[in-house]
Amino acid sequence: xxxxxxxxxxxxxxxxxxxxxxxxxxxxxxxxxxxxxxxxxxxxxxxxxxxxxxxxxxxxxxxxxxxxxxxxxxxxxxxxxxxxxxxxxxxxxxxxxxxxxxxxxxxxxxxxxxxxxxxxxxxxxxxxxxxxxxxxxxxxxxxxxxxxxxxxxxxxxxxxxxxxxxxxxxxxxxxxxxxxxxxxxxxxxxxxxxxxxxxxxxxxxxxxxxxxxxxxxxxxxxxxxxxxxxxxxxxxxxxxxxxxxxx
Amino acid sequence: xxxxxxxxxxxxxxxxxxxxxxxxxxxxxxxxxxxxxxxxxxxxxxxxxxxxxxxxxxxxxxxxxxxxxxxxxxxxxxxxxxxxxxxxxxxxxxxxxxxxxxxxxxxxxxxxxxxxxxxxxxxxxxxxxxxxxxxxxxxxxxxxxxxxxxxxxxxxxxxxxxxxxxxxxxxxxxxxxxxxxxxxxxxxxxxxxxxxxxxxxxxxxxxxxxxxxxxxxxxxxxxxxxxxxxxxxxxxxxxxxxxxxxx
DNA sequence: GAATCCGCGATTGTATACAAAAAAGGAGCG
DNA sequence: CGCTCCTTTTTTGTATACAATCGCGGATTC
Numbered sequence: 279x280x281x282x283x284x285x286x287x288x289x290x291x292x293x294x295x296x297x298x299x300x301x302x303x304x305x306x307x308x309x310x311x312x313x314x315x316x317x318x319x320x321x322x323x324x325x326x327x328x329x330x331x332x333x334x335x336x337x338x339x340x341x342x343x344x345x346x347x348x349x350x351x352x353x354x355x356x357x358x359x360x361x362x363x364x365x366x367x368x369x370x371x372x373x374x375x376x377x378x379x380x381x382x383x384x385x386x387x388x389x390x391x392x393x394x395x396x397x398x399x400x401x402x403x404x405x406x407x408x409x410x411x412x413x414x415x416x417x418x419x420x421x422x423x424x425x426x427x428x429x430x431x432x433x434x435x436x437x438x439x440x441x442x443x444x445x446x447x448x449x450x451x452x453x454x455x456x457x458x459x460x461x462x463x464x465x466x467x468x469x470x471x472x473x474x475x476x477x478x479x480x481x482x483x484x485x486x487x488x489x490x491x492x493x494x495x496x497x498x499x500x501x502x503x504x505x506x507x508x509x510x511x512x513x514x515x516x517x518x519x520x521x522x523x524x525x
Numbered sequence: 526x527x528x529x530x531x532x533x534x535x536x537x538x539x540x541x542x543x544x545x546x547x548x549x550x551x552x553x554x555x556x557x558x559x560x561x562x563x564x565x566x567x568x569x570x571x572x573x574x575x576x577x578x579x580x581x582x583x584x585x586x587x588x589x590x591x592x593x594x595x596x597x598x599x600x601x602x603x604x605x606x607x608x609x610x611x612x613x614x615x616x617x618x619x620x621x622x623x624x625x626x627x628x629x630x631x632x633x634x635x636x637x638x639x640x641x642x643x644x645x646x647x648x649x650x651x652x653x654x655x656x657x658x659x660x661x662x663x664x665x666x667x668x669x670x671x672x673x674x675x676x677x678x679x680x681x682x683x684x685x686x687x688x689x690x691x692x693x694x695x696x697x698x699x700x701x702x703x704x705x706x707x708x709x710x711x712x713x714x715x716x717x718x719x720x721x722x723x724x725x726x727x728x729x730x731x732x733x734x735x736x737x738x739x740x741x742x743x744x745x746x747x748x749x750x751x752x753x754x755x756x757x758x759x760x761x762x763x764x765x766x767x768x769x770x771x772x
Numbered sequence: 773g774a775a776t777c778c779g780c781g782a783t784t785g786t787a788t789a790c791a792a793a794a795a796a797g798g799a800g801c802g
Numbered sequence: 803c804g805c806t807c808c809t810t811t812t813t814t815g816t817a818t819a820c821a822a823t824c825g826c827g828g829a830t831t832c
Contacts, residue, residue, distance in 0.1 A: 300608075303785080326813070327814070328814095346593060361547075361792085361814085362814045377696065381635075448625060448703070452703075549816070573783070575783075585818090586817065586818090608785080609822080
Protein backbone atom coordinates (compact mmCIF):
# COMPACT_ATOMS: atom_id res chain seq x y z
CA UNK A 279 0.00 0.00 0.00
CA UNK A 280 1.53 3.31 -1.02
CA UNK A 281 1.87 6.00 1.62
CA UNK A 282 -0.32 8.26 -0.43
CA UNK A 283 -3.16 5.78 -0.55
CA UNK A 284 -2.81 5.05 3.11
CA UNK A 285 -3.02 8.72 3.99
CA UNK A 286 -6.13 9.18 1.87
CA UNK A 287 -7.79 6.18 3.47
CA UNK A 288 -6.97 7.46 6.91
CA UNK A 289 -8.46 10.82 6.13
CA UNK A 290 -11.64 9.27 4.80
CA UNK A 291 -12.17 7.13 7.87
CA UNK A 292 -11.47 10.03 10.14
CA UNK A 293 -14.18 11.98 8.42
CA UNK A 294 -16.78 9.21 8.40
CA UNK A 295 -16.26 6.86 11.32
CA UNK A 296 -15.22 8.88 14.32
CA UNK A 297 -11.61 8.40 15.22
CA UNK A 298 -11.96 7.81 18.93
CA UNK A 299 -8.71 9.41 19.87
CA UNK A 300 -9.37 11.74 22.73
CA UNK A 301 -7.58 14.93 23.61
CA UNK A 302 -5.04 14.46 26.36
CA UNK A 303 -6.56 17.05 28.60
CA UNK A 304 -9.94 15.36 28.37
CA UNK A 305 -8.34 12.09 29.36
CA UNK A 306 -6.46 13.79 32.16
CA UNK A 307 -9.65 15.43 33.41
CA UNK A 308 -11.55 12.17 33.39
CA UNK A 309 -8.82 10.15 35.05
CA UNK A 310 -8.06 12.76 37.67
CA UNK A 311 -11.70 13.14 38.55
CA UNK A 312 -11.93 9.40 38.87
CA UNK A 313 -8.91 9.30 41.14
CA UNK A 314 -10.39 11.97 43.38
CA UNK A 315 -13.90 10.56 43.45
CA UNK A 316 -12.72 7.08 44.26
CA UNK A 317 -10.49 8.39 47.01
CA UNK A 318 -7.20 7.25 45.47
CA UNK A 319 -6.16 10.87 45.93
CA UNK A 320 -6.91 11.59 49.57
CA UNK A 321 -8.96 14.64 50.49
CA UNK A 322 -6.60 17.39 51.57
CA UNK A 323 -3.55 15.92 49.93
CA UNK A 324 -1.48 18.16 47.72
CA UNK A 325 -1.75 17.97 43.97
CA UNK A 326 1.44 18.64 42.05
CA UNK A 327 1.31 19.08 38.31
CA UNK A 328 4.53 17.30 37.58
CA UNK A 329 3.55 14.29 39.69
CA UNK A 330 0.24 13.90 37.90
CA UNK A 331 1.95 14.34 34.56
CA UNK A 332 4.39 11.57 35.35
CA UNK A 333 1.62 9.36 36.63
CA UNK A 334 -0.47 9.79 33.49
CA UNK A 335 2.58 9.81 31.23
CA UNK A 336 1.76 13.08 29.52
CA UNK A 337 3.21 16.56 29.74
CA UNK A 338 2.21 19.20 32.26
CA UNK A 339 0.24 21.24 29.74
CA UNK A 340 -2.90 19.09 29.48
CA UNK A 341 -2.67 18.38 33.20
CA UNK A 342 -2.86 22.11 33.83
CA UNK A 343 -5.99 22.42 31.74
CA UNK A 344 -7.61 19.55 33.58
CA UNK A 345 -6.68 20.97 36.97
CA UNK A 346 -8.10 24.37 36.11
CA UNK A 347 -11.40 22.77 35.30
CA UNK A 348 -11.37 20.58 38.39
CA UNK A 349 -10.61 23.61 40.47
CA UNK A 350 -13.51 25.53 39.02
CA UNK A 351 -15.85 22.63 39.64
CA UNK A 352 -14.69 22.23 43.22
CA UNK A 353 -12.87 18.92 43.20
CA UNK A 354 -9.63 20.73 43.84
CA UNK A 355 -9.01 23.87 45.86
CA UNK A 356 -6.19 26.41 45.96
CA UNK A 357 -5.04 26.73 49.53
CA UNK A 358 -2.64 29.55 48.78
CA UNK A 359 -3.96 32.12 46.38
CA UNK A 360 -1.11 34.47 45.70
CA UNK A 361 0.54 34.53 42.35
CA UNK A 362 1.46 30.88 42.52
CA UNK A 363 -1.44 28.67 43.50
CA UNK A 364 -0.91 25.49 45.43
CA UNK A 365 -3.61 22.95 44.84
CA UNK A 366 -5.03 20.26 47.08
CA UNK A 367 -7.83 17.75 46.77
CA UNK A 368 -10.93 19.35 48.25
CA UNK A 369 -11.55 18.03 51.77
CA UNK A 370 -14.78 16.30 52.69
CA UNK A 371 -16.56 18.20 55.42
CA UNK A 372 -20.00 18.10 56.92
CA UNK A 373 -20.68 21.69 55.94
CA UNK A 374 -19.64 21.13 52.35
CA UNK A 375 -21.72 17.99 52.03
CA UNK A 376 -24.73 19.84 53.34
CA UNK A 377 -24.39 22.67 50.83
CA UNK A 378 -23.60 20.29 48.00
CA UNK A 379 -26.64 18.08 48.52
CA UNK A 380 -28.82 21.11 49.09
CA UNK A 381 -27.76 22.69 45.79
CA UNK A 382 -28.03 19.51 43.79
CA UNK A 383 -31.47 18.91 45.22
CA UNK A 384 -32.64 22.34 44.15
CA UNK A 385 -31.03 22.13 40.71
CA UNK A 386 -32.68 18.81 40.00
CA UNK A 387 -35.86 20.09 41.57
CA UNK A 388 -35.94 22.82 38.94
CA UNK A 389 -35.46 20.23 36.23
CA UNK A 390 -38.31 18.21 37.68
CA UNK A 391 -40.50 21.28 37.72
CA UNK A 392 -39.87 21.86 34.04
CA UNK A 393 -40.46 18.22 33.33
CA UNK A 394 -43.82 18.18 35.08
CA UNK A 395 -44.88 21.15 32.98
CA UNK A 396 -44.32 19.35 29.70
CA UNK A 397 -47.21 17.87 27.75
CA UNK A 398 -48.56 14.51 28.73
CA UNK A 399 -47.04 12.57 25.86
CA UNK A 400 -43.50 13.63 26.72
CA UNK A 401 -44.07 13.00 30.37
CA UNK A 402 -45.41 9.50 29.73
CA UNK A 403 -42.26 8.66 27.82
CA UNK A 404 -40.02 9.86 30.63
CA UNK A 405 -42.12 8.20 33.30
CA UNK A 406 -41.60 4.92 31.54
CA UNK A 407 -37.86 5.26 31.71
CA UNK A 408 -37.98 6.36 35.33
CA UNK A 409 -40.11 3.38 36.27
CA UNK A 410 -37.72 1.00 34.57
CA UNK A 411 -34.77 2.56 36.33
CA UNK A 412 -36.46 2.46 39.70
CA UNK A 413 -37.56 -1.14 39.19
CA UNK A 414 -33.94 -2.18 38.89
CA UNK A 415 -33.10 -0.34 42.06
CA UNK A 416 -36.00 -2.00 43.81
CA UNK A 417 -34.75 -5.39 42.73
CA UNK A 418 -31.35 -4.65 44.24
CA UNK A 419 -32.96 -3.39 47.43
CA UNK A 420 -34.95 -6.60 47.88
CA UNK A 421 -32.06 -8.82 46.98
CA UNK A 422 -30.00 -7.06 49.58
CA UNK A 423 -27.06 -7.69 47.31
CA UNK A 424 -24.85 -4.74 47.42
CA UNK A 425 -22.40 -3.71 44.80
CA UNK A 426 -22.41 -0.06 45.89
CA UNK A 427 -20.99 1.15 42.61
CA UNK A 428 -23.84 -0.46 40.75
CA UNK A 429 -26.34 1.12 43.12
CA UNK A 430 -24.80 4.52 42.71
CA UNK A 431 -24.76 4.25 38.94
CA UNK A 432 -28.41 3.26 38.88
CA UNK A 433 -29.43 6.05 41.21
CA UNK A 434 -27.34 8.48 39.21
CA UNK A 435 -29.02 7.27 36.05
CA UNK A 436 -32.46 7.86 37.52
CA UNK A 437 -31.65 11.45 38.33
CA UNK A 438 -29.89 11.95 35.02
CA UNK A 439 -33.09 11.12 33.19
CA UNK A 440 -34.82 13.96 35.00
CA UNK A 441 -32.23 16.48 33.89
CA UNK A 442 -31.71 15.23 30.37
CA UNK A 443 -35.37 15.28 29.49
CA UNK A 444 -36.23 18.74 30.70
CA UNK A 445 -33.33 21.04 31.53
CA UNK A 446 -31.86 23.54 29.09
CA UNK A 447 -28.19 23.56 28.20
CA UNK A 448 -27.15 25.87 31.02
CA UNK A 449 -28.92 24.01 33.78
CA UNK A 450 -27.60 20.74 32.41
CA UNK A 451 -24.07 22.09 32.42
CA UNK A 452 -24.30 23.23 36.02
CA UNK A 453 -25.74 19.91 37.01
CA UNK A 454 -23.06 17.97 35.18
CA UNK A 455 -20.39 20.01 36.92
CA UNK A 456 -21.51 19.53 40.51
CA UNK A 457 -23.60 16.37 40.66
CA UNK A 458 -20.70 13.89 40.29
CA UNK A 459 -19.17 15.35 43.42
CA UNK A 460 -21.84 13.71 45.52
CA UNK A 461 -20.19 10.41 44.70
CA UNK A 462 -17.23 11.38 46.88
CA UNK A 463 -19.52 11.46 49.90
CA UNK A 464 -21.59 8.52 48.79
CA UNK A 465 -18.52 6.34 49.00
CA UNK A 466 -18.12 7.23 52.65
CA UNK A 467 -21.18 5.28 53.59
CA UNK A 468 -21.33 2.89 50.70
CA UNK A 469 -21.41 -0.08 53.06
CA UNK A 470 -24.25 1.31 55.13
CA UNK A 471 -26.37 2.11 52.13
CA UNK A 472 -28.07 -1.12 51.22
CA UNK A 473 -30.52 -1.05 54.09
CA UNK A 474 -31.40 2.54 53.22
CA UNK A 475 -31.97 1.72 49.59
CA UNK A 476 -35.59 0.79 50.07
CA UNK A 477 -36.40 4.26 51.35
CA UNK A 478 -34.75 5.84 48.35
CA UNK A 479 -36.82 3.67 46.01
CA UNK A 480 -39.92 4.86 47.81
CA UNK A 481 -38.92 8.49 47.45
CA UNK A 482 -38.33 7.94 43.75
CA UNK A 483 -41.82 6.56 43.46
CA UNK A 484 -43.20 9.80 44.85
CA UNK A 485 -41.20 11.76 42.30
CA UNK A 486 -42.50 9.65 39.44
CA UNK A 487 -46.05 9.97 40.61
CA UNK A 488 -45.86 13.76 40.81
CA UNK A 489 -44.43 13.98 37.32
CA UNK A 490 -47.08 11.66 35.99
CA UNK A 491 -49.76 13.91 37.47
CA UNK A 492 -48.05 16.95 35.98
CA UNK A 493 -47.87 18.54 39.39
CA UNK A 494 -44.84 20.82 39.14
CA UNK A 495 -44.76 21.91 42.76
CA UNK A 496 -45.05 18.38 44.05
CA UNK A 497 -42.38 17.13 41.68
CA UNK A 498 -39.94 19.82 42.75
CA UNK A 499 -40.63 19.18 46.42
CA UNK A 500 -40.31 15.41 46.06
CA UNK A 501 -36.93 15.73 44.40
CA UNK A 502 -35.70 18.19 46.99
CA UNK A 503 -36.90 15.89 49.71
CA UNK A 504 -35.08 12.93 48.21
CA UNK A 505 -31.82 14.84 48.35
CA UNK A 506 -32.50 16.30 51.74
CA UNK A 507 -33.11 12.89 53.23
CA UNK A 508 -30.01 11.63 51.49
CA UNK A 509 -28.05 14.44 53.08
CA UNK A 510 -29.41 13.51 56.49
CA UNK A 511 -28.55 9.86 56.05
CA UNK A 512 -25.09 10.98 55.03
CA UNK A 513 -24.76 13.35 57.99
CA UNK A 514 -25.50 10.56 60.40
CA UNK A 515 -22.79 8.42 58.88
CA UNK A 516 -20.28 11.26 58.93
CA UNK A 517 -21.18 11.88 62.54
CA UNK A 518 -20.54 8.28 63.46
CA UNK A 519 -17.25 8.30 61.62
CA UNK A 520 -16.08 11.14 63.80
CA UNK A 521 -15.73 13.59 60.97
CA UNK A 522 -12.15 13.09 60.04
CA UNK A 523 -11.36 15.58 57.30
CA UNK A 524 -8.98 13.28 55.52
CA UNK A 525 -8.32 9.61 55.60
CA UNK B 526 0.18 37.73 67.86
CA UNK B 527 3.45 35.98 68.53
CA UNK B 528 6.66 37.56 67.29
CA UNK B 529 7.16 34.59 65.03
CA UNK B 530 3.94 35.11 63.15
CA UNK B 531 4.31 38.85 63.09
CA UNK B 532 7.73 38.73 61.55
CA UNK B 533 6.71 36.17 59.00
CA UNK B 534 3.61 38.12 58.11
CA UNK B 535 5.56 41.35 57.78
CA UNK B 536 8.06 39.76 55.50
CA UNK B 537 5.36 38.29 53.36
CA UNK B 538 3.34 41.46 53.03
CA UNK B 539 6.37 43.61 52.38
CA UNK B 540 7.43 41.34 49.58
CA UNK B 541 3.97 40.97 48.08
CA UNK B 542 2.96 44.57 48.46
CA UNK B 543 6.11 45.64 46.70
CA UNK B 544 4.94 44.27 43.37
CA UNK B 545 1.29 43.29 43.30
CA UNK B 546 1.52 41.79 39.86
CA UNK B 547 -1.38 39.75 38.58
CA UNK B 548 -1.10 36.48 36.74
CA UNK B 549 -1.40 36.90 33.01
CA UNK B 550 -4.23 34.45 32.65
CA UNK B 551 -6.25 36.31 35.25
CA UNK B 552 -5.72 39.51 33.34
CA UNK B 553 -6.61 37.78 30.10
CA UNK B 554 -9.77 36.34 31.64
CA UNK B 555 -10.85 39.69 32.98
CA UNK B 556 -10.12 41.61 29.80
CA UNK B 557 -11.68 39.02 27.53
CA UNK B 558 -14.81 38.85 29.62
CA UNK B 559 -14.99 42.60 29.50
CA UNK B 560 -14.62 42.61 25.72
CA UNK B 561 -17.41 40.07 25.36
CA UNK B 562 -19.75 41.65 27.87
CA UNK B 563 -19.37 45.09 26.37
CA UNK B 564 -19.95 43.75 22.90
CA UNK B 565 -16.54 44.67 21.52
CA UNK B 566 -16.37 41.03 20.50
CA UNK B 567 -19.58 40.44 18.61
CA UNK B 568 -21.80 37.51 19.56
CA UNK B 569 -21.15 34.68 17.15
CA UNK B 570 -17.80 35.95 16.00
CA UNK B 571 -14.90 33.54 16.00
CA UNK B 572 -12.32 33.66 18.75
CA UNK B 573 -8.80 32.78 17.71
CA UNK B 574 -6.15 32.24 20.35
CA UNK B 575 -3.34 33.83 18.42
CA UNK B 576 -5.40 36.94 17.66
CA UNK B 577 -6.29 37.45 21.30
CA UNK B 578 -2.70 36.83 22.32
CA UNK B 579 -1.49 39.51 19.91
CA UNK B 580 -4.19 41.89 21.05
CA UNK B 581 -3.32 41.48 24.72
CA UNK B 582 0.41 41.24 24.00
CA UNK B 583 0.95 37.98 25.83
CA UNK B 584 1.58 34.43 24.69
CA UNK B 585 -1.10 31.90 23.78
CA UNK B 586 -0.68 29.92 26.99
CA UNK B 587 -2.51 32.21 29.41
CA UNK B 588 -5.05 33.00 26.70
CA UNK B 589 -5.85 29.32 26.50
CA UNK B 590 -6.44 29.14 30.23
CA UNK B 591 -8.73 32.12 30.11
CA UNK B 592 -10.67 30.73 27.15
CA UNK B 593 -11.19 27.39 28.86
CA UNK B 594 -12.73 29.14 31.80
CA UNK B 595 -14.86 31.41 29.65
CA UNK B 596 -16.06 28.39 27.74
CA UNK B 597 -17.05 26.58 30.89
CA UNK B 598 -18.93 29.61 32.13
CA UNK B 599 -20.75 30.05 28.85
CA UNK B 600 -19.32 33.26 27.45
CA UNK B 601 -17.70 31.31 24.67
CA UNK B 602 -18.94 28.20 22.90
CA UNK B 603 -17.26 25.52 20.81
CA UNK B 604 -19.14 25.32 17.55
CA UNK B 605 -17.19 22.33 16.29
CA UNK B 606 -16.45 19.75 18.89
CA UNK B 607 -14.11 17.29 17.28
CA UNK B 608 -10.55 16.97 18.41
CA UNK B 609 -9.82 20.59 17.61
CA UNK B 610 -12.36 22.96 19.05
CA UNK B 611 -13.23 26.15 17.25
CA UNK B 612 -14.48 28.81 19.60
CA UNK B 613 -16.96 31.62 19.08
CA UNK B 614 -18.49 34.27 21.30
CA UNK B 615 -21.75 32.84 22.61
CA UNK B 616 -24.67 34.28 20.64
CA UNK B 617 -27.45 36.19 22.35
CA UNK B 618 -30.76 34.43 21.83
CA UNK B 619 -34.19 34.72 23.33
CA UNK B 620 -34.08 31.12 24.57
CA UNK B 621 -30.74 31.55 26.23
CA UNK B 622 -31.77 34.77 27.93
CA UNK B 623 -34.86 33.08 29.29
CA UNK B 624 -32.91 30.18 30.79
CA UNK B 625 -30.19 32.47 32.08
CA UNK B 626 -32.52 34.82 33.92
CA UNK B 627 -34.57 31.90 35.17
CA UNK B 628 -31.52 30.21 36.66
CA UNK B 629 -30.08 33.36 38.19
CA UNK B 630 -33.46 34.14 39.70
CA UNK B 631 -33.61 30.75 41.34
CA UNK B 632 -30.01 30.81 42.53
CA UNK B 633 -30.45 34.18 44.14
CA UNK B 634 -33.82 33.08 45.41
CA UNK B 635 -32.09 30.31 47.32
CA UNK B 636 -29.65 32.81 48.77
CA UNK B 637 -32.58 34.99 49.83
CA UNK B 638 -34.23 32.01 51.46
CA UNK B 639 -31.13 31.33 53.53
CA UNK B 640 -30.86 34.97 54.38
CA UNK B 641 -34.42 35.19 55.63
CA UNK B 642 -33.75 32.23 57.90
CA UNK B 643 -30.89 33.93 59.70
CA UNK B 644 -31.36 35.48 63.09
CA UNK B 645 -32.84 38.93 63.37
CA UNK B 646 -29.62 40.74 64.17
CA UNK B 647 -27.87 39.53 61.03
CA UNK B 648 -30.91 40.29 58.94
CA UNK B 649 -31.17 43.81 60.29
CA UNK B 650 -27.59 44.48 59.29
CA UNK B 651 -28.17 43.24 55.76
CA UNK B 652 -31.48 45.05 55.43
CA UNK B 653 -29.69 48.27 56.20
CA UNK B 654 -27.27 47.76 53.36
CA UNK B 655 -30.04 46.73 50.99
CA UNK B 656 -32.05 49.84 51.85
CA UNK B 657 -29.05 52.07 51.23
CA UNK B 658 -28.41 50.41 47.90
CA UNK B 659 -32.01 50.67 46.83
CA UNK B 660 -32.21 54.29 47.91
CA UNK B 661 -29.46 55.16 45.46
CA UNK B 662 -31.29 53.36 42.71
CA UNK B 663 -34.46 55.19 43.61
CA UNK B 664 -32.66 58.51 43.36
CA UNK B 665 -31.47 57.65 39.88
CA UNK B 666 -34.97 56.55 38.90
CA UNK B 667 -36.49 59.84 39.97
CA UNK B 668 -33.77 61.92 38.44
CA UNK B 669 -34.33 60.12 35.19
CA UNK B 670 -30.64 60.54 34.61
CA UNK B 671 -29.38 57.51 32.93
CA UNK B 672 -25.85 56.32 32.97
CA UNK B 673 -26.84 52.70 32.28
CA UNK B 674 -23.51 51.36 33.51
CA UNK B 675 -24.03 53.04 36.85
CA UNK B 676 -27.54 51.65 37.07
CA UNK B 677 -26.34 48.17 36.28
CA UNK B 678 -23.57 48.35 38.84
CA UNK B 679 -25.96 49.49 41.52
CA UNK B 680 -28.50 46.81 40.71
CA UNK B 681 -25.72 44.25 40.60
CA UNK B 682 -24.51 45.46 43.97
CA UNK B 683 -27.96 45.05 45.47
CA UNK B 684 -28.16 41.44 44.38
CA UNK B 685 -24.58 40.81 45.39
CA UNK B 686 -25.39 41.74 48.97
CA UNK B 687 -28.02 39.01 49.03
CA UNK B 688 -25.56 36.35 47.93
CA UNK B 689 -22.59 37.50 49.95
CA UNK B 690 -24.43 37.60 53.23
CA UNK B 691 -26.06 34.20 53.07
CA UNK B 692 -24.80 31.81 50.43
CA UNK B 693 -22.13 29.23 51.08
CA UNK B 694 -18.98 29.02 48.98
CA UNK B 695 -20.43 26.72 46.35
CA UNK B 696 -23.58 28.70 45.74
CA UNK B 697 -21.53 31.88 45.62
CA UNK B 698 -19.19 30.38 43.07
CA UNK B 699 -22.04 29.31 40.80
CA UNK B 700 -23.59 32.72 41.13
CA UNK B 701 -20.33 34.48 40.37
CA UNK B 702 -19.87 32.38 37.27
CA UNK B 703 -23.23 32.98 35.64
CA UNK B 704 -24.60 36.22 37.01
CA UNK B 705 -22.27 38.56 35.08
CA UNK B 706 -23.58 37.11 31.86
CA UNK B 707 -26.84 38.91 32.35
CA UNK B 708 -24.96 42.12 31.65
CA UNK B 709 -24.60 41.07 28.02
CA UNK B 710 -28.36 41.15 27.63
CA UNK B 711 -28.83 44.16 29.84
CA UNK B 712 -26.78 46.21 27.44
CA UNK B 713 -29.20 45.38 24.67
CA UNK B 714 -31.88 47.50 26.23
CA UNK B 715 -29.73 49.82 28.27
CA UNK B 716 -31.39 52.83 26.67
CA UNK B 717 -34.91 51.63 27.36
CA UNK B 718 -34.18 50.84 30.96
CA UNK B 719 -34.52 54.13 32.77
CA UNK B 720 -38.29 54.23 32.61
CA UNK B 721 -38.43 50.64 33.92
CA UNK B 722 -36.12 51.43 36.78
CA UNK B 723 -38.92 52.54 39.08
CA UNK B 724 -40.57 49.15 38.86
CA UNK B 725 -37.33 47.43 39.73
CA UNK B 726 -36.93 49.63 42.79
CA UNK B 727 -40.41 48.63 43.87
CA UNK B 728 -39.64 44.95 43.44
CA UNK B 729 -36.51 45.38 45.51
CA UNK B 730 -38.62 46.92 48.26
CA UNK B 731 -40.72 43.76 48.37
CA UNK B 732 -37.58 41.66 48.68
CA UNK B 733 -36.30 43.76 51.54
CA UNK B 734 -39.58 43.63 53.34
CA UNK B 735 -39.79 39.84 53.14
CA UNK B 736 -36.26 39.48 54.47
CA UNK B 737 -36.99 41.88 57.28
CA UNK B 738 -40.00 39.80 58.26
CA UNK B 739 -37.87 36.66 58.08
CA UNK B 740 -40.34 35.12 55.65
CA UNK B 741 -38.20 32.70 53.65
CA UNK B 742 -40.84 31.69 51.14
CA UNK B 743 -41.82 35.27 50.42
CA UNK B 744 -38.19 36.33 50.04
CA UNK B 745 -37.44 33.57 47.59
CA UNK B 746 -40.57 34.31 45.58
CA UNK B 747 -39.90 38.05 45.52
CA UNK B 748 -36.40 37.55 44.19
CA UNK B 749 -37.57 35.09 41.58
CA UNK B 750 -40.28 37.51 40.55
CA UNK B 751 -37.80 40.34 40.18
CA UNK B 752 -35.76 38.31 37.74
CA UNK B 753 -38.78 36.94 35.97
CA UNK B 754 -40.12 40.41 35.33
CA UNK B 755 -36.68 41.48 34.22
CA UNK B 756 -36.64 38.62 31.76
CA UNK B 757 -40.01 39.69 30.41
CA UNK B 758 -38.94 43.30 30.00
CA UNK B 759 -35.89 41.99 28.20
CA UNK B 760 -37.93 39.67 25.99
CA UNK B 761 -40.07 42.59 24.82
CA UNK B 762 -36.99 44.55 23.85
CA UNK B 763 -35.46 41.59 22.03
CA UNK B 764 -38.76 41.09 20.23
CA UNK B 765 -38.82 44.69 19.08
CA UNK B 766 -35.23 44.48 17.92
CA UNK B 767 -36.17 41.61 15.65
CA UNK B 768 -33.96 39.11 17.37
CA UNK B 769 -30.82 39.43 15.39
CA UNK B 770 -28.30 36.97 16.72
CA UNK B 771 -25.40 39.35 16.26
CA UNK B 772 -25.04 43.07 15.90
C1' DG C 773 -19.50 22.59 -15.71
C1' DA C 774 -19.76 19.89 -11.38
C1' DA C 775 -17.95 16.77 -8.23
C1' DT C 776 -13.92 15.11 -6.08
C1' DC C 777 -9.36 15.10 -4.58
C1' DC C 778 -5.23 17.22 -3.16
C1' DG C 779 -2.26 20.44 -0.95
C1' DC C 780 -1.39 24.34 1.67
C1' DG C 781 -2.30 27.87 5.07
C1' DA C 782 -4.61 28.58 9.41
C1' DT C 783 -5.55 27.03 13.95
C1' DT C 784 -5.59 24.18 17.83
C1' DG C 785 -3.27 20.67 21.03
C1' DT C 786 1.11 19.03 23.23
C1' DA C 787 5.80 19.11 24.80
C1' DT C 788 9.55 21.45 26.53
C1' DA C 789 12.55 25.26 27.96
C1' DC C 790 12.88 29.01 30.81
C1' DA C 791 11.58 32.53 34.47
C1' DA C 792 9.68 33.57 38.89
C1' DA C 793 8.23 32.60 43.22
C1' DA C 794 7.22 29.85 47.29
C1' DA C 795 8.89 26.56 50.53
C1' DA C 796 12.51 23.94 52.66
C1' DG C 797 16.78 23.62 54.75
C1' DG C 798 21.10 25.16 56.89
C1' DA C 799 24.69 28.29 58.79
C1' DG C 800 25.45 31.93 61.92
C1' DC C 801 24.12 34.63 65.79
C1' DG C 802 22.03 35.60 70.09
C1' DC D 803 17.39 26.30 71.62
C1' DG D 804 15.19 29.93 68.77
C1' DC D 805 15.43 33.46 65.44
C1' DT D 806 17.04 35.49 61.09
C1' DC D 807 19.08 35.61 56.87
C1' DC D 808 20.66 33.30 52.92
C1' DT D 809 21.02 29.46 49.70
C1' DT D 810 18.99 25.58 47.46
C1' DT D 811 15.14 22.94 45.87
C1' DT D 812 10.58 22.41 44.47
C1' DT D 813 6.75 24.02 42.06
C1' DT D 814 4.01 27.07 39.40
C1' DG D 815 3.39 30.47 35.39
C1' DT D 816 4.83 31.94 30.70
C1' DA D 817 6.85 31.64 26.21
C1' DT D 818 7.95 29.11 22.34
C1' DA D 819 8.71 25.17 19.30
C1' DC D 820 6.59 21.41 17.24
C1' DA D 821 2.80 18.18 15.83
C1' DA D 822 -1.85 17.25 14.41
C1' DT D 823 -5.86 18.55 12.24
C1' DC D 824 -9.21 21.43 10.15
C1' DG D 825 -10.97 24.00 6.23
C1' DC D 826 -10.68 26.29 2.09
C1' DG D 827 -9.54 26.92 -2.69
C1' DG D 828 -7.54 25.45 -6.80
C1' DA D 829 -6.47 21.62 -9.88
C1' DT D 830 -8.09 17.47 -12.09
C1' DT D 831 -11.16 14.38 -14.15
C1' DC D 832 -15.24 12.89 -16.42
